[in-house]
Amino acid sequence: MGRNDLLKPRKTIYSQYIKRLLDITLSGIAILVLSPVFLVITVMELKYHGKPVLFCQKRIGLNEKEFMMYKFRSMTNETDGDGRLLPGNQRITKFGHFLRRTSLDELPQLFNILSGEMSIIGPRPLLPEFLPYYTERHHMRHSVRPGLTCIPLKPLDKFTYNEQFENDLWYIENMSFSVDVRMLFTVAWETLRGSRSSVDDTREEFTPDYWKNG
Numbered sequence: 001m002g003r004n005d006l007l008k009p010r011k012t013i014y015s016q017y018i019k020r021l022l023d024i025t026l027s028g029i030a031i032l033v034l035s036p037v038f039l040v041i042t043v044m045e046l047k048y049h050g051k052p053v054l055f056c057q058k059r060i061g062l063n064e065k066e067f068m069m070y071k072f073r074s075m076t077n078e079t080d081g082d083g084r085l086l087p088g089n090q091r092i093t094k095f096g097h098f099l100r101r102t103s104l105d106e107l108p109q110l111f112n113i114l115s116g117e118m119s120i121i122g123p124r125p126l127l128p129e130f131l132p133y134y135t136e137r138h139h140m141r142h143s144v145r146p147g148l149t150c151i152p153l154k155p156l157d158k159f160t161y162n163e164q165f166e167n168d169l170w171y172i173e174n175m176s177f178s179v180d181v182r183m184l185f186t187v188a189w190e191t192l193r194g195s196r197s198s199v200d201d202t203r204e205e206f207t208p209d210y211w212k213n214g
Contacts, residue, residue: 009143009172018177023120027113034107041072041104048095049073054108059125064142067117069125070108074099103187109148121180122147123168130206134165141168144175149187153179161206 009015031038045053052073059069074096099105112118118125125146131139152159152167171179 010175014177015175023113027110031110048093049076062145072105119145119147121183123150138165151186
């Protein structure tokens, strides 16, 4: 069975044309409107985290092509006596916690959206080293542009990788303007609550044995 038999992304006028036009329009407007916020965060970044202001990392996008994803940094570059970076929980600052809690650290991804590497709504792009661990079915999450968010419409007690991937595939099969709007409102509500329910930093590590472990 080939990958194309495993899942059929929904192809409509919206998914093939309108969605991209909305991404360009909304991300462009957001960048202009939020430019003062970008400036303030940049100044605060230099104060609390130093240079560089942005955290850049390779991620996997549409058709499993690599691209560079941008975020505001939430950690310092402090190292131990041997020059190795300290664990993340020792390097994250109060300002970094604030950026993560409010999702402001994700704002630079508006430029990824404007350039066409990402979409506003779509499966979150993950690291290249995760690719060999996917099941054949889960590779289909790369049949659409990755997104700024793909939050579950129904609250989950725990957001495991399996639940994340299944939610991604559900989105691909049900992509529509109404689904995107509902997800945007859900994200707005979660942001106002200061919650990051779409990310669980304590979830089980993603390894080659992840699917064997359930």
